[in-house]
Amino acid sequence: MSENYGIIASFPDTPSFFHAAEKVRDAGYKKWDTYSSFPVHGMPAAQGQPRSKVPVFTFCGGLCGFSLGLFLVWYMNAFNYPLIIRGQPFFSPVFPFPIMYELTILLSAFGTLGGMFITNLLPQHYNSLFNSEKFLEVSGDRLVIAIEARDAKYDSAETARFLEEIGGTDIEEVSA
Amino acid sequence: MSSDTTNSKGSKVGLIALVVGVVGIAIALFGFMQGWNNDDARPLMSWLIGFAFWLSIAIGMLFLTQIWYVFHARWPTIIRRQCEHFMAAFPYLLVLFLPLLAIPFLHENPGLLWKWMDGTNALPGHGTVGEDPLYTWKSPFLNIPFFAIRAIAIFGVFIVISGLLRKFSFDTDKTGNINNTHNARRLSSLGLFLCAVAMTLGAIDWFKSLEYHWFSTMYGVWFFAACMRAALASIIILTVILAARGYLKGILKQAHRYDVACMMLAFTIFWAYISFSQYFLIYSANIPEETFWYNIREKNFDGELNSWWWVSMGLIFGHFLTPFLCLLWYKTKVVVWRTVGISIWILAFHILDLYWNIVPGKLVAPDHAPGYLVRQFSISIFDIAALVGIGGICIFAMCRSMKKAEPIPVRDPNIQTSLDYTE
Numbered sequence: 025m026s027e028n029y030g031i032i033a034s035f036p037d038t039p040s041f042f043h044a045a046e047k048v049r050d051a052g053y054k055k056w057d058t059y060s061s062f063p064v065h066g067m068p069a070a071q072g073q074p075r076s077k078v079p080v081f082t083f084c085g086g087l088c089g090f091s092l093g094l095f096l097v098w099y100m101n102a103f104n105y106p107l108i109i110r111g112q113p114f115f116s117p118v119f120p121f122p123i124m125y126e127l128t129i130l131l132s133a134f135g136t137l138g139g140m141f142i143t144n145l146l147p148q149h150y151n152s153l154f155n156s157e158k159f160l161e162v163s164g165d166r167l168v169i170a171i172e173a174r175d176a177k178y179d180s181a182e183t184a185r186f187l188e189e190i191g192g193t194d195i196e197e198v199s200a
Numbered sequence: 201m202s203s204d205t206t207n208s209k210g211s212k213v214g215l216i217a218l219v220v221g222v223v224g225i226a227i228a229l230f231g232f233m234q235g236w237n238n239d240d241a242r243p244l245m246s247w248l249i250g251f252a253f254w255l256s257i258a259i260g261m262l263f264l265t266q267i268w269y270v271f272h273a274r275w276p277t278i279i280r281r282q283c284e285h286f287m288a289a290f291p292y293l294l295v296l297f298l299p300l301l302a303i304p305f306l307h308e309n310p311g312l313l314w315k316w317m318d319g320t321n322a323l324p325g326h327g328t329v330g331e332d333p334l335y336t337w338k339s340p341f342l343n344i345p346f347f348a349i350r351a352i353a354i355f356g357v358f359i360v361i362s363g364l365l366r367k368f369s370f371d372t373d374k375t376g377n378i379n380n381t382h383n384a385r386r387l388s389s390l391g392l393f394l395c396a397v398a399m400t401l402g403a404i405d406w407f408k409s410l411e412y413h414w415f416s417t418m419y420g421v422w423f424f425a426a427c428m429r430a431a432l433a434s435i436i437i438l439t440v441i442l443a444a445r446g447y448l449k450g451i452l453k454q455a456h457r458y459d460v461a462c463m464m465l466a467f468t469i470f471w472a473y474i475s476f477s478q479y480f481l482i483y484s485a486n487i488p489e490e491t492f493w494y495n496i497r498e499k500n501f502d503g504e505l506n507s508w509w510w511v512s513m514g515l516i517f518g519h520f521l522t523p524f525l526c527l528l529w530y531k532t533k534v535v536v537w538r539t540v541g542i543s544i545w546i547l548a549f550h551i552l553d554l555y556w557n558i559v560p561g562k563l564v565a566p567d568h569a570p571g572y573l574v575r576q577f578s579i580s581i582f583d584i585a586a587l588v589g590i591g592g593i594c595i596f597a598m599c600r601s602m603k604k605a606e607p608i609p610v611r612d613p614n615i616q617t618s619l620d621y622t623e
Contacts (some may be wrong), residue, residue, distance in 0.1 A: 065622070075530060083528065110486065118483055121476065 029152035029200040030056075030172040031183050032159055033192025038064060040191045041167040045070040047190045048169060055175035059159070059168040078139040085135020086128045093124030156198045170198070214599030221592020224585045225296075231582030232299060236307060242575070243582050244300070244313045245558055250586025251296055252407065252554050253430070254594045256423070258289050259399055260431020262362050263424070266388035266395065275459060277618035278451055278608045282438055283431075284369050287362035288601035289594035294355040296590055301351055304344045316342050316412040324562045324572030334413055334489065342412055350401055357398040361391040366601070369609055376611040399424060407557050414493045418478040425471040430550045432464045433543035440540050447607050454534050455623045461533035464546070468527060472520040496560050501571035511556050511577050519549035551587065
């Protein structure tokens with residue numbers, strides 16, 4: 025374990041913040057992030073982030089819901105306690121469709137919510153960045169880029185110089 | 201590319217479309233006359249399918265245009281203009297509907313296509329249409345004069361509203377008058393209701409009344425869903441072609457295509473929801489007056505699965521499941537060839553959906569034997585001729601309109617937002 029969490033740098037306005045992010049991406053850093061109190065359009069692309077993995081969780085949730093609905097109706101109406109209702113067959117994909125369909129939607133929504141938590145690494149009650157007084161101002165008007173010490177390219181002197189070069193101010197090492 | 205070369209290219213395409221259209225119409229009319237002379241309804245249905253396909257695209261675009269106005273949608277401004285061009289086809293579609301409207305007035309058997317139009321038409325089993333209590337009950341609505349009045353009124357609504365929307369939009373190009381946009385919005389708020397009623401009546405009159413015996417309260421919504429899917433798929437194909445030909449090059453962005461494709465996904469689900477709900481309600485109620493409509497689309501009188509069963513399965517898996525799964529993927533919505541591919545797929549299955557809704561029917565068995573025959577699935581040369589012919593005329597109408605106005609609404613108050621649009 026290194027004793028430092030990483031280095032933070034602040035940026036005076038959104039355009040320089042945005043372009044600095046592009047430069048950090050192009051410099052080849054992987055373990056870093058941008059922090060602002062408002063969403064910046066196009067920032068995921070500027071950070072070089074791939075598309076979100078949440079849809080995969082949604083799809084799996086939906087598939088589980090559909091199968092669960094199918095199994096539920098087959099198990100109850102055709103296997104465990106066969107009942108004749110309105111002369112319909114014990115099991116058919118037609119009449120229980122609303123159940124399959126509603127469960128698909130319900131579990132897709134759960135999958136989306138769960139996937140969002142998992143891919144965002146939530147819940148996370150503590151982050152070393154909170155050690156920095158300046159970082160706390162991100163909830164106000166500060167725009168911050170933080171490069172973490174666990175990045176392979178990280179070198180405290182070199183990275184600090186790099187952040188200054190791309191326009192960062194108030195450069196500060198944050199203890200772990 | 202200068203607008204002159206684009207224009208001359210446009211008129212060339214228009215001329216080709218006109219020639220193809222006239223040839224197609226000529227072949228389809230030949231089939232139409234054969235059906236007319238031989239008392240055979242099937243070639244008339246070719247015409248009805250071709251007419252329904254292109255009408256559904258035009259109606260879908262009319263709805264989309266009005267929905268975009270009502271919701272003050274800024275991003276589709278450049279796409280809206282292409283819809284306005286296509287809506288020029290409505291008057292031509294009215295003319296192309298006249299042969300069908302002539303059947304009840306000029307043919308010796310007025311009920312050749314829509315069998316309720318002739319009370320002496322024999323029904324499968326026993327009796328005639330005139331003796332059928334269900335027809336007697338429905339006759340205040342289903343009678344020839346009212347049918348003709350409705351047809352004219354329905355087209356009146358489509359032609360007047362689309363004409364006014366086109367006039368407002370084209371006038372803004374010249375004068376920059378912002379009141380045109382306000383007027384178009386006001387008209388759309390009313391027009392959506394009028395078009396919804398007109399479209400529902402059209403679907404009931406022209407497609408549903410082919411089996412006048414049947415009941416369904418969801419038929420109009422089904423046709424709405426089908427129209428929207430057809431229109432959205434056509435918009436993708438049309439705008440991509442226009443972008444490739446230099447007409448919308450650099451103007452049509454990934455974001456526009458992505459959003460239209462998202463709507464395609466939404467309406468794929470909506471179509472399935474409506475189509476299934478219609479089936480599900482009739483399945484649950486299990487009333488013979490309603491279930492027969494689905495029975496003949498699955499089985500013959502002897503209980504054997506017939507050709508329509510395969511078409512039905514094709515619709516479930518081809519018209520819903522495949523586009524649904526494909527459109528869930530982000531790549532399908534942004535990679536041009538994939539989006540165009542799925543659009544062509546949807547249009548092809550939309551035609552199959554129209555076949556499925558129009559062609560099957562209960563026919564009197566030979567020598568009035570008990571039971572009935574089902575008119576089976578078939579694709580005739582006249583189906584293709586009608587689809588191509590009527591399409592040629594519609595595309596000719598669109599190209600003619602394109603020569604009259606700018607490729608995009610250059611002075612529309614929302615044009616900059618649409619040009620700058622990003623995901």
